[in-house]
Amino acid sequence: PSTSATAAAATAPAPARKCPSSLFAKLGGREAVEAAVDKFYNKIVADPTVSTYFSNTDMKVQRSKQFAFLAYALGGASEWKGKDMRTAHKDLVPHLSDVHFQAVARHLSDTLTELGVPPEDITDAMAVVASTRTEVLNMPQQ
């Protein structure tokens, strides 16, 4: 009986929950992603292309929101309770363009590289970031 139970478990479909195999877990989980978010915003506030957008922002709060969003987007949390990406960025002035999006994406990619994340995991994480582009830039839905 125990052997057939083992066989059944081995052939059962993977559970729907994302935790163990998620990209969030692969990147090192909470501590690693918190460290990445911290370093990422140090780059953002030092880059005049994007820093002005955050001149009235409490960056401690922003770090915590970005951590929560990334935990969700990378499969480490089941929900994100903040704003959707279209709403969060629609009123920024001047209106966001690819110049801003690429700068932010580059800072995240550089951060992950500096933290020693394997290139294939960086590629996967950047695909998740790229998937937010239409909404962040408030482009028409395809």
Ligand code: HEM
């Ligand atoms: C690359 C993908 C991006 C992601 C995933 C992202 C994610 C987020 C998240 C999770 C929030 C918080 C939303 C809330 O309050 O519930 C936010 C707010 C914000 N984002 Fe982004 N963002 C991205 C790109 C950008 C870019 C390119 C800029 C401008 C250079 C930008 C500027 C801002 C600003 C100014 C806020 C509001 C800060 C405040 O509340 O004072 N974001 N973003």
